[in-house]
Amino acid sequence: MMNISVTVNTCELTDLDLKQMSQLGIDYIDFGKGSSFPGVKEQGYPDLDQLLKLRRRVRSFGLEMNRVTLPDLTERYMNNLPGSEKELENSATAIKVFGEAGLPIVRQRFAGDTVPVLTSGYKAVQRGGAIARGESLGLMKNKPEIPGLGERERWWSRFTEAFRTLVPVAEDYDVKLTVHPSDTPNHGTPFGGLGFHRIIDAFPSKNVGFVYCIGTRAEEGGSSLVMDEINHYGRKGKIYLVHLRNVRGSLPTAGAFEEALLDDGDLNVFNILLELRKVGYKGCINPDHITQLEGDSVDLDQSWAHSGISWKSSSIGWGYSIGYVRALLAALAEFEGIRYGH
Template identity: 90%
Template sequence: MMKISVTVNMCDLTDRDLKQMCQLGIDYVDFGKGSSFPGVQEQGYPDLDQLLQLRRRVRSFGLDMNRVTLPDFTDRFMNNLPGCEKELENSSLAVKVFGEAGLLIVRQRFAGDTAPVLTNGYKAVQRGGAVARGESLGLMKNKPEMPSLKEWERFWSRFMEAFRTLVPLAEDYNVKLTVHPSDTPNHGTLFGGLGFHRIIDAFPSKNVGFVYCVGTRAEEGGSSLVMDEINHYGRKGKICLVHLRNVRGSLPTAGAFEEALLDDGDLNVFKILLELRKVGYEGCINPDHITQLEGDSIDLDQNWAHSGIGWKSSSIGWGYSIGYVRALLTALAEFEGKRYGH
């Protein structure tokens, strides 16, 4: 049966954080920043002993760690600049450390996977004054140039070099190596629908998969694209974690999109869970990009303004989203005549 996870962007979780997660019925914690793990700043990759201490602490509250993040590949690596080989070495060592710690889903980030930025962000005000992230193609008047074919090929060459090293390690340490779709999913972004196909064509390993982001993919093609991709990648066992959010509009249909509360967008979230269940998905559902409700604080990161990216204790939006997903999973279990819960 599917479980619930939330993303945090730091490792120094307080007792308040962990108690609230337990009280809300969260099962797992996902760690979204590779640089946040103890040891990364000092040596370039996580320290195993401190990582195990962190996991023991999380488990003492009835939770566990789910997805973790490798050190980033920066522009230095993607442009093959002097010293870039150290980044690949650090990610390789991180795979080994996470595998030894029993953390079996890792995400790798690549600089440039979301460029160029063709949309202009804005504050989307929705029912009752709720605030969400919006992005529009039409509002961006001075659009940057698209990458040339040569630049596109260089990105894929560097991606291939990284994965040729990381995939065998993932297999050796029984780790799922994943990427997240490009967000925002503008035309020409590398990890869109075609990019996902290229990845599994080049690396058909059972240890290669995706953090499947429902919201990002809906922004590229709406509900029908999401359902088709879940069916396609789910049947191949390539969905390792699901980011669940609802959106209004899409770039192809409206030239814009707005994130929305789970019950207030274009997607039927329960149908999405049914489709995931149909293809045998039993991983975590992670409600992400939380709409800001009255009393909640706006995210200070301007790259994600008006969107709750990481967990915040006592956030009404987080509490709403987690409760909504728990209710849907309970309904799904009842629908199937099974039991859900602890």
């Protein structure tokens, strides 16, 4: 059966954080920022002893660590500048450390996977005055040029060079190596539908797959694209973690999209969970990009203004989203006649 995880961008979790997570019925924690782990700023990769200490503390609250994030591969690496070899070496070492700590899923971030920026963000006001992230193709007057084929292929060559190093390490340490789709899914971004195909064609390893972000993919093609991709990548066993959010509109259909509460967008979330169940997915459902409710306090990121990116104990929206997913999972279990819950 599927479980629930939430993303944090810090390792400095308080007892309040962990108690509230446990009370809400969260099962796992995903760590979204590679630089947050002790040791990364000092030596370039996590310290194993501190990592094990963190895992023991998380487990003492009845929770577990799920997805972690490797040190970033920055513009330095993507442009093959001095020091790029060290960045790749640090990522490879981080996989070894996470593997030794028994952590199952790592994500690698690549500079340039979300450019060019062709949309303008805006504050979307929704039901009852709730605030959500919106982006529109029509609001940006001076749009940058889309990278040409040569520039795209240069980016891809650096990506493949990194994965040629990282994939064997992930296999040796039995760690699942993932990427997240480009967010925003503008034209020219590498981790879209065709990019995902290209990755698993080039690296057909059982340890290579995706953090499948339903909201991001719906922004590119709506509900039908999401259902098709879940069916395709799910049957191949390439979905290792699911980010769940609802959206209104998409870039191809409306020239814009708005994130929405889980019950208030274009997607039928129960049908999505049912499709994940059909393809045998047994990983975590991670509700993300939380809508701001009245009186809420959320963890905002300037790259995704008006959207709560990371867990915050004072966020009403997190409580709503987790409860909604738990209810759907319980309904799915009842529908199938199986047991769900702690």
